[in-house]
Amino acid sequence: MSAENFLNAETDTFGGIIKGDNKFKVPLYQRDYSWNKTHWNDLWLDIETNRKQGTKHYMGSIVLVSKHKKEYDIIDGQQRLTTLTILVLAVVDTLNDLVRQEIDIENNEKRIALLIADFIGKKSLSSLNYENKIELNESNNPFFSTYLTNFRKPVNIKSAIKSNKLLYDCFNHYKELVKEEVFQKDNVSSLISFVEYISDSLLFIQITATDDLSAYLIFETLNDRGLDLSVTDLLKNYLFSIVAESDKSHVKNIWDVSINHVSYSGFPRFLRHYWMMQNGLIPEKELFKTVKRHINTPKSAFELLNSMSEISEIYSALSDPNHQLWEGQDRVRKHIRELNLFNVTQCYPLLINAYLYLDQEDWIGTLRICSVISFRYMIISGLNPNALEAKYNDACKAINSGTAKNARDIFSILSSLYVSDEDFERVFESKSIRTKRSAKLARYVIYSIENHLSIHDFDYEHDSGSLEHILPENPSDSWNEFFPKDIEENFIYRLGNFTLLESDKNRIIGNKSFDEKCSVYNTSRYELSNRFGYQRWDQNNLNSRQRYLAKQAKSVWSLPYVANTL
Structure with missing residues (x-):
């Protein structure tokens, strides 16, 4: 030409x-x-x-x-x-x-x-x-x-x-x-x-340009030269450039299904995860070129579009615990809420493959594996999340190859990501969560332990109770004996300083003295407060209580496959 x-x-x-x-x-x-x-x-x-x-x-x-x-x-x-x-x-x-x-x-x-x-x-x-x-x-x-x-x-x-x-x-x-x-x-x-x-x-x-394909090549070249074009723009224009004019209306309809599910801005991440489901780990910067290399005929373009439109609904549902796909599936909804709370998406390719190819119980088991690993590895231990993706991808490939047939097989591949009980308990014993930034996460942790200790199953998002700081966020001078001003900030957001209390009772006690608080704790329906048991609140007792919570947490965030794998 x-x-x-x-x-x-x-x-x-x-x-x-x-x-x-x-x-x-x-x-x-x-x-x-x-x-x-x-x-x-x-x-x-x-x-x-x-x-x-x-x-x-x-x-x-x-x-x-x-x-x-x-x-x-x-x-x-x-x-x-x-x-x-x-x-x-x-x-x-x-x-x-x-x-x-x-x-x-x-x-x-x-x-x-x-x-x-x-x-x-x-x-x-x-x-x-x-x-x-x-x-x-x-x-x-x-x-x-x-x-x-x-x-x-x-x-x-x-x-x-x-x-x-x-x-x-x-x-x-x-x-x-x-x-x-x-x-x-x-x-x-x-x-x-x-x-x-x-x-x-x-x-x-x-x-x-004289035709769509020529225009697309120009479009892609401009992107290589620094024009801010997303993978969404590039792929869309490329796919339309390789199909016949008479097919473009149909292509748009299929394309719109995926976009409506995952959103325009969310499409690049979806495309990368979709590709990883079947083809393995791929760097973001290589994504479009790789897709383009494999999708080069109208037939392959339609196959890609049809497959993406089907997977996109499952993908969208992974970020929405209230999606109709999970209707009546309380355990699924619980774990999806957790993954969303932890802001975890690295496991999505694995979860979609598990949903497609494993039976229901093993799919739910895989969800729990990802949730528990994420909590131990990222939320409590604060380890680098970048290492997660490669391991999740190994498990994803194992499902594709047929070597991973159930949740236990999945865990055996991911077991190196599971923070040991000893390490988890040790880090948990000194963990803080600043409630001004992460109130929902703090509620999740404390409510999960409360449910483990009691016969109740409180919902951390919808229960009317409030997160009580035993050492108040704005303590009066009466607290200075055990928590001097210069160090009190180090203890206010420690997990051992949190308990649960009915909202009306929490409003009543406010920043009152510890003795006044204790008399109210004893009347609470929450086990963490009702069985509080400390006669004074100082650094030693706070640390002691947090060690106790750490032992409970070890059981709350545990998996049944561990003893036979580690």
Whole structure:
């Protein structure tokens, strides 16, 4: 392919691109409009700073595919081109306000007509609506063309989808800025000067390719050169570039299933974990190139898309204990809540394979293995989580190969990650959890031990009890005898200083003396308080109590496979 046939690149202004008879379309597979107030303000600041300095401003590159004569698909650049169009619409509507106020009606109507013809589109003779120069995707274009380019106010903007709300908010945001910072003292010439700057001084490198695959190659090259494109953008554009035009609508539907489950921002992690399920550990920076090397035909693209759409629901459910997939499965929900609390995702590929290929009890057993290992290894021992992924991947591969057939087999592979009882107990004895930052985690730990000691099964998130600091967070001077001011901070958040108390009782005792607290502890329904048993609270007794809690914790976070494996 010659360079001439491959692409054409030139520097052009926004006006040079958008004026004339050219039409631009956002392909159906491109994501919805997503710029927000931060992006709008950044663009406004760039424009106003350079406009006042009399300098041009470089807006980056845009990638187009020539479809028909004067018709182009926007592969990269839709957010910028759309936002600039909305900015011009804000100027036009400011002129509309003047017409409504009967100010220089004839001239302002002429200005409006010229601006719309140059930047927005022309009116259809049949519908009298504007045929826009830019056609957005199927989610945004009906709203954009019905309301924004026809200057109509939606009846109920709250019912609009998020991206359409962003379009409308962008218009209102810029309308306000134009009126406050550009259009001063009813000076119409300031508006015209502003639009002329946008038209003639905002520069793009316009790269026009002859087909989707060529455009994708350009898109990927720009990413290699430092353009901030996610794996999501790259893979989506690549897959659409290798399937037939007639299949693209179907591809989009399958793609959207995965995105709806895992979210646009969550897709890169999902893709990496999905790939690791079947192909082994892969560095994040190698992910896209590896996928591209294996997925190179329309058939393989559809196989990937169909498989991802199926797995994505399971993947999404792993981060949602209330997902309908876990309805009636209390043990599953419990362990998923724990993994979410610990912020653990390294085990997701293993968990999906266990869900797919092991029986129900071994799947739940694998969940518990991951939860207990995470708690001992990360939460209490504070060890480096990076080591977890390789071992989890070994277990994942063992399921694929058939060498791991049950939860016991999984644990035998992961056993080196299981912190020994001796080490776990030793670290637990001095562990602190700062409740101001990690209140939910502290509640989880103390409630888990409480449930182990009592006949109850309290839910740490929903039970009405409160986490009581025996040595208060803001102790009075009466506590200084045993906890001097200069060291009291070291003891307030120790696990041995926590107990559970009914919320109303906790409010009553507040920062009162230890003796007053003890009389209330004795009336509590919680075993940790009711059986408190200390006559005074000093450093030695706090340490003693925490040693006791550590022994209980050793049993709470234990696994039945350990004795036969370690």
